[in-house]
Amino acid sequence: MSRLLLVGTGLIGGSFALAARRAGVFTHVAGVDVDATARAEALRLGIVDVASADLPKHLVADAVCIATHPSAVPDVLNEVIQSGIDPSTPLFDVASVKGGVLAAIAGKLGRVPVNFVPCHPMAGGERRGPGAASADLFAGSRVFIAPGPDTLPAAVTAVRKWWLACGAQVTTTTPDEHDARVALTSHLPHLLAFVYARTIASSSDTALSDYTGAGFRDFSRIAASDPGLWRDIVEGNAAEIETGLAFAVEHAQRFLAMIRDARFDELERELVIARNARLRFENDRDG
């Protein structure tokens, strides 16, 4: 019997449990969630076999997935370590930021445990909770593994195999490289979507919603994401996000000045540069 301890039974953790169990990686899943509704739902949906509000006193597991908000990872990891779990058992998180979480772990525990494998599955979007979990969530999606120089190779290999079994494409990177890149490809789009939604929140025109099409829906979908989670992500990757957002504000101000001064030829040249960058990204992914 292969046992997974899942801390946080929401969309990402729940989907990992469902996918890994379907792939035969784990035969028993024990769930921990502070939210009673989530526990009941995770049990009902077969995501977990047992569920509790706290970590078990004497922890026996072959893997521990910490699928909480980023800010909760250090405390949970500390409790897991304190529980006397075998120090070679692979432990991993799913947070969208790595550097900030690792610094907080080192601050809390004195060092990052060598059996802790930092992971970031890039999937999920704005949905949340066990009810949104799916065994197919990671099929074809990207998972980043960002081990440190001391991380146990056997733990990395095991965690990597589990994500592959879930159907993911696994990319190994470093925490710094990861955070700099997702700041631009994920965190900045989320913040700009929130900025846009914050802008229309100020409008009192109740008929506005009659004027939305597919462009609006796709562009602003990620603004429906969990504010608490995104506060955590921004806090955990603040320097990189600040840099990216500052550049975006600069470009927005340049666009604004061109519109104000009726410099539309210049604006069109900027739109061409932007469009070509977007097309290149699409091609790079397809290619």
Next chain:
Amino acid sequence: MSRLLLVGTGLIGGSFALAARRAGVFTHVAGVDVDATARAEALRLGIVDVASADLPKHLVADAVCIATHPSAVPDVLNEVIQSGIDPSTPLFDVASVKGGVLAAIAGKLGRVPVNFVPCHPMAGGERRGPGAASADLFAGSRVFIAPGPDTLPAAVTAVRKWWLACGAQVTTTTPDEHDARVALTSHLPHLLAFVYARTIASSSDTALSDYTGAGFRDFSRIAASDPGLWRDIVEGNAAEIETGLAFAVEHAQRFLAMIRDARFDELERELVIARNARLRFENDRDG
């Protein structure tokens, strides 16, 4: 026999021709396009029965759809009027801006023809050309009709019926109301998507495209839109777009200051306001 003259055989015009013909509204479609490749493609795909580069000398048609870029509408409309077409024949455009186009028409022709019905089908996104046209494009999508006080009621009724036959939901509005609203729900998202794509265009990190997920793709999809078309749209609705973009820049600067000063509680409150606005829009549309 019911004859449509289609000026501009691209995505929107081509889809209208296909959908309206399938619904039995028109039995013959004559296409005009300055682009020889588009003409050949429109013929091959059965979008048009005949195609030419210029308007026919003696124009006989039961409807004229002007599906060019917004800036070309006044000239095309002028030519159509000069061709001696029956002055009660419904003529309509598909431009995403109404006020700017109507002002340009009045500037060119002295007045807006009473048989001209300003339309804006909110569909299509970033695709273009006859090859992207589909008889299903307007099914369930929104079409705005923005007639003036002098527009012939019979022309409005006819154009409305054709869009309904294409499967669209038709909303009647005024040009000013239309432009103020789409500035916020469509033009601002497009500009912010272009701003974002312009920001990542400056990065020399070729591995960035490995770090994109569904959030990136949906958020930035509209940045792949036609720069020439969007220059026209911005020029045609500059005042409203300037106002919206200025508000967005203000909010982005506030977010940036909160991140810089580590005021994450405050940032989270802003994200909640943004998220709630986005959810309200979704609910309004579903309800």
